[in-house]
Amino acid sequence: MKKAQKARKIKKVTAPRKRKMGTVGGKTLVLDEVLRCCLAARKASLILAGSSVKDRNRALESMADLLEKKKDDIIFKNGIDVEAAQETGLSPALIDRLTLNEERLRGMAEGLREMAKLPDPIGEIESDWTRPNGLRVQKVRVPLGVIGMIYESRPNVTVDSAGLCLKSGNAVVLRGGREAIDTNGALVSVIREAIASSGLPSDSVQFISTPDREAIRELVGLDRVVDLVIPRGGEEMVRAIRQMATVPVLSHGKGLCSVYVDKTVDVEMAVRIAFNSKVQRPGVCNAMETLLVHKDIAAAFLPRIAERYKAAQVEVRGDEETRRLIGSWVKPATDDDWDTEFLGLIAAVKVVRDAAEAIHHINRHGSHHSDSIVTDDSAAADLFLREVDSAAVFHNASTRLHDGSVFGLGAEMGISTQKLHARGTMGVRELTTTKYVVRGRGHIRE
Amino acid sequence: MKKAQKARKIKKVTAPRKRKMGTVGGKTLVLDEVLRCCLAARKASLILAGSSVKDRNRALESMADLLEKKKDDIIFKNGIDVEAAQETGLSPALIDRLTLNEERLRGMAEGLREMAKLPDPIGEIESDWTRPNGLRVQKVRVPLGVIGMIYESRPNVTVDSAGLCLKSGNAVVLRGGREAIDTNGALVSVIREAIASSGLPSDSVQFISTPDREAIRELVGLDRVVDLVIPRGGEEMVRAIRQMATVPVLSHGKGLCSVYVDKTVDVEMAVRIAFNSKVQRPGVCNAMETLLVHKDIAAAFLPRIAERYKAAQVEVRGDEETRRLIGSWVKPATDDDWDTEFLGLIAAVKVVRDAAEAIHHINRHGSHHSDSIVTDDSAAADLFLREVDSAAVFHNASTRLHDGSVFGLGAEMGISTQKLHARGTMGVRELTTTKYVVRGRGHIRE
Numbered sequence: 001m002k003k004a005q006k007a008r009k010i011k012k013v014t015a016p017r018k019r020k021m022g023t024v025g026g027k028t029l030v031l032d033e034v035l036r037c038c039l040a041a042r043k044a045s046l047i048l049a050g051s052s053v054k055d056r057n058r059a060l061e062s063m064a065d066l067l068e069k070k071k072d073d074i075i076f077k078n079g080i081d082v083e084a085a086q087e088t089g090l091s092p093a094l095i096d097r098l099t100l101n102e103e104r105l106r107g108m109a110e111g112l113r114e115m116a117k118l119p120d121p122i123g124e125i126e127s128d129w130t131r132p133n134g135l136r137v138q139k140v141r142v143p144l145g146v147i148g149m150i151y152e153s154r155p156n157v158t159v160d161s162a163g164l165c166l167k168s169g170n171a172v173v174l175r176g177g178r179e180a181i182d183t184n185g186a187l188v189s190v191i192r193e194a195i196a197s198s199g200l201p202s203d204s205v206q207f208i209s210t211p212d213r214e215a216i217r218e219l220v221g222l223d224r225v226v227d228l229v230i231p232r233g234g235e236e237m238v239r240a241i242r243q244m245a246t247v248p249v250l251s252h253g254k255g256l257c258s259v260y261v262d263k264t265v266d267v268e269m270a271v272r273i274a275f276n277s278k279v280q281r282p283g284v285c286n287a288m289e290t291l292l293v294h295k296d297i298a299a300a301f302l303p304r305i306a307e308r309y310k311a312a313q314v315e316v317r318g319d320e321e322t323r324r325l326i327g328s329w330v331k332p333a334t335d336d337d338w339d340t341e342f343l344g345l346i347a348a349v350k351v352v353r354d355a356a357e358a359i360h361h362i363n364r365h366g367s368h369h370s371d372s373i374v375t376d377d378s379a380a381a382d383l384f385l386r387e388v389d390s391a392a393v394f395h396n397a398s399t400r401l402h403d404g405s406v407f408g409l410g411a412e413m414g415i416s417t418q419k420l421h422a423r424g425t426m427g428v429r430e431l432t433t434t435k436y437v438v439r440g441r442g443h444i445r446e
Numbered sequence: 447m448k449k450a451q452k453a454r455k456i457k458k459v460t461a462p463r464k465r466k467m468g469t470v471g472g473k474t475l476v477l478d479e480v481l482r483c484c485l486a487a488r489k490a491s492l493i494l495a496g497s498s499v500k501d502r503n504r505a506l507e508s509m510a511d512l513l514e515k516k517k518d519d520i521i522f523k524n525g526i527d528v529e530a531a532q533e534t535g536l537s538p539a540l541i542d543r544l545t546l547n548e549e550r551l552r553g554m555a556e557g558l559r560e561m562a563k564l565p566d567p568i569g570e571i572e573s574d575w576t577r578p579n580g581l582r583v584q585k586v587r588v589p590l591g592v593i594g595m596i597y598e599s600r601p602n603v604t605v606d607s608a609g610l611c612l613k614s615g616n617a618v619v620l621r622g623g624r625e626a627i628d629t630n631g632a633l634v635s636v637i638r639e640a641i642a643s644s645g646l647p648s649d650s651v652q653f654i655s656t657p658d659r660e661a662i663r664e665l666v667g668l669d670r671v672v673d674l675v676i677p678r679g680g681e682e683m684v685r686a687i688r689q690m691a692t693v694p695v696l697s698h699g700k701g702l703c704s705v706y707v708d709k710t711v712d713v714e715m716a717v718r719i720a721f722n723s724k725v726q727r728p729g730v731c732n733a734m735e736t737l738l739v740h741k742d743i744a745a746a747f748l749p750r751i752a753e754r755y756k757a758a759q760v761e762v763r764g765d766e767e768t769r770r771l772i773g774s775w776v777k778p779a780t781d782d783d784w785d786t787e788f789l790g791l792i793a794a795v796k797v798v799r800d801a802a803e804a805i806h807h808i809n810r811h812g813s814h815h816s817d818s819i820v821t822d823d824s825a826a827a828d829l830f831l832r833e834v835d836s837a838a839v840f841h842n843a844s845t846r847l848h849d850g851s852v853f854g855l856g857a858e859m860g861i862s863t864q865k866l867h868a869r870g871t872m873g874v875r876e877l878t879t880t881k882y883v884v885r886g887r888g889h890i891r892e
Contacts, residue, residue: 046809046833049832049833049835050832050833129854131852131853131854135843135847135852137853137854144865144866145835145865227865228865228866248864248865248866250866266888269887269888272888272890273888273890276890276891277890280890280891281891385883386495386496387492387495387496389591390881391881391882392881392882392883392884393881393882393883393884394884394885394886395883395884395885395886396885396886396887396888396889397581397884397885397886397888397889397890398886398889398890398891400890400891401581401884401886401889401890401891402882402884403891406577406581406891407577407583407882407884408575408577408583418694419590419591419673419674419694419879420590420674420694420696420866420867420879421866421867423879423880423881424880424881424882425882433865433866433869434869434870435836435837435838435839435869435870436837436838436839436848436853436870436871437831437838437839437841438838438839438840438841438843438847438848438853439840439841439842439843440840440841440842440843440844440847441715441842442712442715442718442719442842442843443842443843443844443847444718444719444722444723444726444843444844444846444847445722445726445727445844445846445847445849445852
């Protein structure tokens with residue numbers, strides 16, 4: 001469908017009296033499901049935008065209660081997905097991500113109860129001033145409207161997204177992975193029931209049930225209806241969505257993070273931070289991939305961290321100097337290693353001349369996510385914190401700390417490495433925007 | 447060039463020792479000019495990010511002084527463009543926009559001096575808190591980095607953009623219209639000289655001089671080097687850039703603005719606001735296109751405003767009720783009229799049942815830019831201000847007041863109707879982002 005045609009179609013169906021849908025037959029049916037979901041979400045979003053935080057928090061608590069109450073139904077439906085996944089030969093790791101049990105459901109419910117306790121950004125007055133002529137200008141925080149979530153197998157994303165969107169006064173259209181389709185259907189039906197019982201529109205949470213991939217293309221092209229699309233998944237998926245989308249996209253960024261150990265350091269602390277950044281959970285975005293070490297501390301520091309890495313089965317890939325200092329079990333690092341997010345127990349290690357070289361290396365090879373300096377020298381720390389162009393920069397702390405709940409901001413939807421709108425950990429606040437509310441007494445432009 | 451290839455090429459030339467450019471011959475030359483400009487800007491941006499506001503303000507004042515001092519040179523170069531434009535038969539209106547004289551140059555210089563007085567957003571600490579475990583988290587305002595500006599004939603955009611970007615600590619790559627190429631070249635050379643004289647890098651302001659359109663495609667695709675692209679121009683141009691760009695785009699939005707005159711109003715005030723919104727400067731984005739009138743006030747209000755519009759030669763296109771009340775000189779409004787930004791002395795007028803219908807009409811047909819309600823009823827005002835989903839909503843004030851300097855925010859780059867990052871009037875602050883600066887004492891993730 002051409003853009004102009006589509007715009008007309010949307011305009012047409014947006015008009016209540018002219019609505020005309022449900023054409024039967026393959027693709028049209030998919031498109032209609034997506035459009036119908038998005039339009040229903042749009043309608044609900046207008047009611048949500050005017051709702052009280054009390055109602056929204058009550059809905060979150062009802063969601064939590066009902067998830068626990070209906071746990072058997074949900075686990076039963078999840079069993080269908082898990083069985084199908086086993087039949088199709090999904091990897092054990094992916095099957096584990098897909099599987100729900102009582103404990104995981106309790107975790108989701110607790111997450112929702114925590115969200116209910118978070119401060120409400122909606123209606124917050126960012127600034128408020130009166131011009132000399134008496135015109136009063138306020139910048140007020142408001143919901144975005146309708147958010148599309150596209151994600152892969154983990155079913156907790158269904159609950160987290162519905163919760164975060166509701167908390168921030170937005171309607172959401174969910175499009176989960178096909179492996180979790182029965183699980184997600186069951187979760188959404190519980191969520192909608194809970195929302196309705198709190199007096200808010202159940203249409204606030206929509207679920208696209210078709211496994212047809214065409215649905216994604218349709219969803220990310222509805223820029224007159226959907227305000228934001230958030231893809232959560234692999235790099236390939238995010239890139240494909242960015243290329244297709246006319247709706248703005250906010251996404252979790254790839255994490256190629258570094259720790260730089262400066263000349264003057266508490267070696268004990270440096271070892272603790274370099275070890276934690278790499279090993280505590282190596283498969284996530286804020287884990288360290290590259291360790292940079294000042295040449296003057298390398299002899300004292302490298303053998304110590306190498307011993308810890310070796311014991312934890314971390315494969316070390318080092319430059320020449322690193323290999324000379326640690327020993328022959330270290331593999332030589334290739335050019336590509338400096339640009340690779342290993343997402344596993346591998347660390348690339350390099351000896352550098354000074355902080356300036358470390359900063360240059362990070363800005364060139366890193367993914368502008370989370371980078372840390374370990375140093376006792378406050379001038380070096382300030383230089384690093386200022387010049388490293390990343391979403392979060394750390395001094396004497398592990399890169400693993402870049403996280404919404406560690407920062408005390410509550411649940412996060414991921415960590416953005418883009419610079420516009422949201423940079424770093426993204427929570428409830430990043431799902432909002434502002435509008436100017438201006439009050440006059442007959443003011444005109446002279 | 448494919449994306450992966452391009453990424454490699456950029457990576458290659460970003461590395462200081464590997465730089466290799468200047469291949470001669472047609473297209474390659476254009477691409478190299480763009481890439482060279484952007485890389486030079488990137489390098490300058492790192493210095494700007496660490497510069498003091500004192501230096502940046504001094505540079506703005508030097509720019510102002512030097513523009514006035516070199517006015518004769520600039521006006522001479524402008525004459526070349528104007529002559530060429532006359533020969534190619536550019537419309538008198540466009541030639542007027544292109545023409546510089548002493549007064550206009552003085553206006554630009556004054557604009558720069560005003561910018562120097564604006565508060566500095568860079569380094570501002572948005573929030574600062576310490577977690578129970580002693581981890582200190584700050585959210586600090588920082589420049590975006592490198593901004594690409596693509597614009598059409600008005601040469602003052604060259605000076606305004608260079609000034610706003612410098613004020614906010616960003617380097618800028620300018621790509622003006624080919625009609626103004628000599629003028630812009632002269633302005634940029636003065637600007638660069640002034641910046642250098644203030645001790646900041648002259649490379650902070652780059653100018654792409656080739657008239658080849660391929661340069662635009664190249665510029666908006668350099669997402670590893672350029673952080674933001676701002677197109678200023680017609681709707682077509684902005685749409686084309688949005689489609690081509692992999693760099694994020696921030697743009698001035700189309701303005702289809704409405705005034706709604708409610709049941710209980712001071713008719714005098716309503717006439718003043720509806721007249722000012724339409725007539726004071728009809729060709730701009732925040733001028734009113736559609737006037738909505740409550741049925742109970744229509745008989746008292748419509749003939750009054752009609753008389754004023756008629757005297758000002760505004761063509762009125764009305765619905766049936768409007769035509770009945772005003773008279774036969776009113777043309778019947780077509781369906782398209784509600785969706786048209788006239789940008790001239792035309793007003794579409796409609797009588798509505800109530801505020802709810804007005805809000806629905808505006809959300810459906812408007813461009814989410816600037817909309818106003820005139821009413822004495824505070825409940826109706828609150829409903830309108832809350833439910834109209836626009837960048838700025840007004841009560842008892844003209845839509846024409848949506849403007850950075852009217853709001854007291856200083857120079858603006860335009861008004862955004864998008865919801866992400868910048869909504870409404872965009873000034874210096876919208877050219878910045880934030881980063882998390884986190885300080886620990888050996889903190890790790892447990």
